[in-house]
Amino acid sequence: MSKPPMAAQMDGQFLSPYPPEGPDVSRRKSDNIRIVTPETVRPEHVPDNELLEKLHTYDNFYQTTKSLLILFQIMGVMPIQRLRGKTIFRWFSANTCWAYFVYTVETIFVSIVFKERLVLILKPGKRFDEYIYGVIFLSILIPHFLLPLGAWRNGQEVARFKNMWTKFQLKYFKMTGTVIKFHRLTLTTYSLCVLSWLVGILIMLAQYYLQPDMLLWHTFGYYHILAMLNCLCTLWYINCTAKGRVAGWIAEKLQEALQTKGSAKKLLTIGKLWVDLSHMMQQLGTAYSGMYALYCLLVLLTTI
Numbered sequence: 001m002s003k004p005p006m007a008a009q010m011d012g013q014f015l016s017p018y019p020p021e022g023p024d025v026s027r028r029k030s031d032n033i034r035i036v037t038p039e040t041v042r043p044e045h046v047p048d049n050e051l052l053e054k055l056h057t058y059d060n061f062y063q064t065t066k067s068l069l070i071l072f073q074i075m076g077v078m079p080i081q082r083l084r085g086k087t088i089f090r091w092f093s094a095n096t097c098w099a100y101f102v103y104t105v106e107t108i109f110v111s112i113v114f115k116e117r118l119v120l121i122l123k124p125g126k127r128f129d130e131y132i133y134g135v136i137f138l139s140i141l142i143p144h145f146l147l148p149l150g151a152w153r154n155g156q157e158v159a160r161f162k163n164m165w166t167k168f169q170l171k172y173f174k175m176t177g178t179v180i181k182f183h184r185l186t187l188t189t190y191s192l193c194v195l196s197w198l199v200g201i202l203i204m205l206a207q208y209y210l211q212p213d214m215l216l217w218h219t220f221g222y223y224h225i226l227a228m229l230n231c232l233c234t235l236w237y238i239n240c241t242a243k244g245r246v247a248g249w250i251a252e253k254l255q256e257a258l259q260t261k262g263s264a265k266k267l268l269t270i271g272k273l274w275v276d277l278s279h280m281m282q283q284l285g286t287a288y289s290g291m292y293a294l295y296c297l298l299v300l301l302t303t304i
Contacts, residue, residue: 052085058173059085059166064182065238067190068231076102077228078151078291080159087162089155096152103147106224113221114141120213133211137222139301143294144225150290157287164280171276172246175269176253182242192234200226232288232295239284243277250274 056062062069062082072078076099080089090096121134143150169180203226204219254270257263 052083055085055166055170058170058179060169060180060182061165061242062087062162064186064242065189065235067186067193068235068238071193071231073098075224075228075231076100076106077147077231078155078158080155080162082162086166087159089159091155096155099152106144110141110144110221110225113218114138116215116218117141130211130213133207134213136302137207137211137214140222140225140298142301143229143298146294146297147228150294154287154290157283161280161283161287164276164283168273168276168280172273175273178249180246180249182245185238185241188241189234189238192237193231196230196234197223197227199230200224229295229298232291235288236292243281243284246277250277 069078069080069082073080073095079093079095079099080087081093081095117134117138121131121138126134173179200223204222207214208216208219250270250273253273254267257266257270260266
């Protein structure tokens with residue numbers, strides 16, 4: 001008589017029709033296939049509107065530096081684009097196309113001024129100090145031609161730096177319960193933006209009266225370059241001031257945690273904030289390395 005198909009008795013033990021590993025191993029491969037419908041998957045490109053709204057709400061650093069960002073966009077220096085809760089950079093966005101247009105027009109005019117200034121410098125019979133001033137103000141025009149290489153090439157890194165700031169402020173609020181507010185820094189940013197242009201205009205008008213061969217229309221080729229360099233100083237000051245204030249606030253939180261018993265979790269939170277702040281400082285150098293290289297190049301050329 002044949003043994004039952006589902007089990008067989010051998011030496012007082014029952015043998016299972018399944019392998020020793022269990023019934024799951026013997027299942028067909030088709031049984032492991034999970035059917036996924038569009039309702040069960042959320043595409044990565046679909047933004048989380050609630051999260052973006054929170055990021056925008058707590059992004060006080062963007063509100064503080066908004067005037068400087070808009071000024072850079074108008075000048076075509078850094079054509080990044082601010083969206084709701086995030087910053088992006090695209091090579092063919094509206095801001096970038098505007099930067100292409102502004103740079104093209106400025107390049108034509110600056111090239112004409114550069115040629116005229118070079119011809120004036122090469123004229124014989126000039127005094128030594130006139131040659132020196134001529135070379136210095138000819139060197140000031142050079143950063144304009146290097147702008148795409150020094151600034152636009154790092155557009156993605158600048159956008160990443162801005163987004164790091166945005167996410168950090170929301171994280172700081174969630175971990176400490178305190179909203180980051182940069183008091184009086186907004187007014188400072190507005191003032192320095194205006195001052196950057198005024199200083200550049202005053203410098204060139206002074207040279208128009210002091211240098212005999214500096215024509216008035218020549219000065220228009222320098223205004224935006226000097227304003228850009230002054231705005232870079234403003235940007236560095238604002239970034240370092242903001243980070244210095246945040247570092248001071250984190251240090252205060254650390255002192256409070258050290259004076260409280262059972263604050264190990266809070267100390268871990270503060271440590272994470274310190275690490276994030278350190279990463280932002282590194283990204284600051286990466287993002288603006290090209291632009292400050294232009295600044296250092298100008299300092300080198302005008303002080304040799």
